Amino acid sequence: MHIYLLAFLLLATTAASAQNVEFSKDRFGNDKEGLKTAQKEIKTGDEFYDLDPPRYEQALPHYLAAQKFNPNNAQLNLKIGDCYLHSGFKPRALEYLQKAYQLSPDVDPRIHYLLGRGLHLNAKWDEAIAEYKRATPAGGAKNTAGFTQDIQKKIRECENGRKLAAKPSRVFIDNAGPGVNSPYPEYGPVITADESVILFTSRRPASTGGQKDPETGGFFEDIYTSTRTTQGNWVDARNLGESVNTEGHDATVGLSPDGQRLLVYLEDNGGDLHEANLRGAEWRKPQRLGSRINSKAHESSAAYTPDGRSLYFVTDKEGGLGGRDIYRIEMEGRGPAVNLGSVINTQYGEEGVFLHPDGKTMYFSSEGHNSMGGYDIFKSVYQNGRWSAPENLGWPINTPDDDVFFVISASGRHGYYSSFRDDGLGSKDIYQITFLGPEKPPLLSQEDQLLASRVQPVKETLLAPPVAIASAQVTILKGVVTEEASKQPTEATIDVIDNSLNQIIASFQSNAQSGRYLVSLPSGVNYGIVVRKDGYLFHSENFDLPAGAAYSEVVKNIALKKLDVGVKVVLNNIFFDTGKATLRKESTGELERLQKLLAETPALRLEISGHTDNVGKAEFNKDLSQRRAQAVVDYLVTKGIDKARLTSFGYADTQPVATNTTATGRQLNRRTEFKVTGK
């Protein structure tokens, strides 16, 4: 008897909780004041909700206030769910939508679609598909083709999500911390190739002009910057200042690998791209990029190639493949921007393009391909003249919501993007993704007593499966350029030369104040690096990086020398055939620089010297070093330099600059150099 009573009470309670409760005097006669306040909140919320376009984020707090008074109104739950679907915290929509449906299955004709969205955004793939199917208009219904297509796409997205989530990417996703993030929105992170500097967009109260955007109610965007400590934390960010930030929206778009050039988005002319340069410690005012890039359409994101000469950018101008597309353009050239084509661009939107410092790996976001919902981040590699099929970065980097504006360090170890997450400091925050690489299978040991007459078991060698090496194929060369005598940092030009083509492929400036420079050298080229400044002798370095050479970071501080008698300069880009004094063609650039130096300074006299390591016979080394020095002199003489200005000397191993006990040391000792003997 008692059991039956209990069951009845339970049923009655459930029925009561599942009943729609109106905001009416009938129900809340005892709390007229509370009812009045709640109704007022709903009314205010409705004013935002009913705007065209609706202002969901502004409506939401009012609805939530009313919800506290009466949590069982189907319409209010639906509206809260709808607002959340259009907010940063979309997954929160689901509980309200489910409640709205539970309170009144007829609450809204869109309920199954909205439930589908809520479930989809919570990665409940199968349940979402079921709701989307229920929401599909009946066959033959009028004017529903677009809606049906949208539902079909979302069902495909759920199917993609189910597959991708079954094999998650191995990553740690960590909040970038309070140095960068605040309770206000932060997004659009861009980094230098070595991750030492970050710039990002924030809508925090200290924004330039201190005004709020009337459309969203939030502060206007400003650009901030921070630097990374050796412990890996970001120091407190500082506003980039009024030279870059205006009273309106100013948003980060892209940064050159050395952090000296910044791409900024401003809302003028339908949304255009601008470029700012760092001179010393100050950013110059951003300049609009030319009309070959900016149009009346919306140009929203961009990235430099590592040589800084080309730009990948996103625009929705006419003539694309649908939505926003990614284009490439040579910045100094005259040709038009080229659409990257259908391997990359889809009929849906593409956004947030980023080029890895290796120059061939592109990251971008797309609503197409095998997105699991909204924009997902993809990766494609340019090989043999074409882009590879975009690869979804997978769960949990990508989510059913929009995942856009992703950048990655040259090492490939860390990525940065922004996201709404529950562990955030409030609103959208910047997160650091640590890529753990392919799965590392554990290894088990096994042994068996293989011989019946022996007690000792035999260990079985189980070979570990091979693992893919995911190292980036780029070398980051960085350091500080100083003036040798004063030890002060100085601005100098850094030319990156392809020695095999004798062609300057990129030129950069070291920072005038800090002397810092950074160049990214994609593998597969014999690079000559020449640091030059008027009034100083040039400094040359060589990086021969075979194709496939793994990521490395080289710090090289360079002291530029004034032209004085006795000063020595190593010519790192002069190459000879092994064991011979025949100049290789890759030496041409360096020889031409030397020739130019002599031509520009008529009084200059040089001793060209050859040096070897201590391997081999002394006589041979002496002869070889002498012949090599003479080969350089001969070259210069054939190019018109008076031979009276040049002497040659073979020092063999008598003037080492490093130890001969290591391979690296011996390599440094094998060199050609010049000494100023008169000026």
Place this chain on the structure above:
Amino acid sequence: MRKIILLPAALLLTTPAALAQVDTVRATTLPPAQLAEKLYNSGVAKFNQKSYRAALQDFDRALAAKPDFAKAYYNRAAVRYELKDFQPAVQDYDQAIKLDPTTFGFYFGRAQAREALKQSAEAEQDYGKAAELKPDYAPAWYYHGALRFEKADYQGAKADFDAAIKADPTYAYAWHDRGSTQRQLDNLPAAIQDYTQALKLQPELLPALLNRAATRRRAGDLKGALQDYNEYLTKKQDNALAYTNRGSTRYEQGDYKGAAEDFSRAVALDAGYAFAWNNRAAAYLKLEDYKRAEADATKALGLNPQYAEAYLNRGHAREMLRLSDAACQDWRKAAELGLEIGNAHAANSGCGAE
């Protein structure tokens, strides 16, 4: 005789005595001058009573009386073997062979003593000679095969086990070990057949179950492997190796929880079994219980500081525990100990490129 063939320890205990008994001569029929023979017989009796020291004295005296008494050398060698005086035993066999190079038993006995002295090459030679002199004596082939197996000459070992089986088709050990040889030669179905035959001939030969299980596992028949392990473990529950290997099979099946349970039973039986600790670390890694994985791998390394796999696994655990420097160290140590893949892991996780 079956025990002699099947169990080497039993063979060593009883073979020389058995042969000596065969050669005992009735004292009443001896002519008065046969003192050496009397002492010899006394020695045999004392050997059978396990009075080895007394037996040794008798054989010494018999040999003093008759220095060309080959059987006395042979039996004294057997006594010395029992007393673990292996080198003097070999010397006695040498004498016996010198006096009579055609008796296969002398070579067989010396082979056993040389094995005890870990002189595998010499022992192999003697087993070979014994087999040559008496090709129908299956144990000579069998032990010859075992030594070849141990030096990874699996083709040679297989030929020996074939000959042993030909000489005695009921020789379960030979079937078993031929199975192991086939397994090493990657003839997995043939190995399974041989183990099955060994079990048919001698159902209590339980290692055959474990080995058949391991072979089935390698052949991809995880279900069959588990059946064998289960059968073994219903009969014998005190073998840490068996639990460890069943655990590994469960792991391979994706049953990481069941695997961890087996490894736990193994370490409960033998806390010094490093493999079980390491494997449990692997299971915990799969169960995403990284703290326990790290602790278990550390335990395995405490037992064996040169255990490359345990370093590798601990590296994985430490990476997930956000101890990246320590993880890098572990992977590099694993590579240093021969697991080259450790360097690949270190490269993939940006060790040194932070």
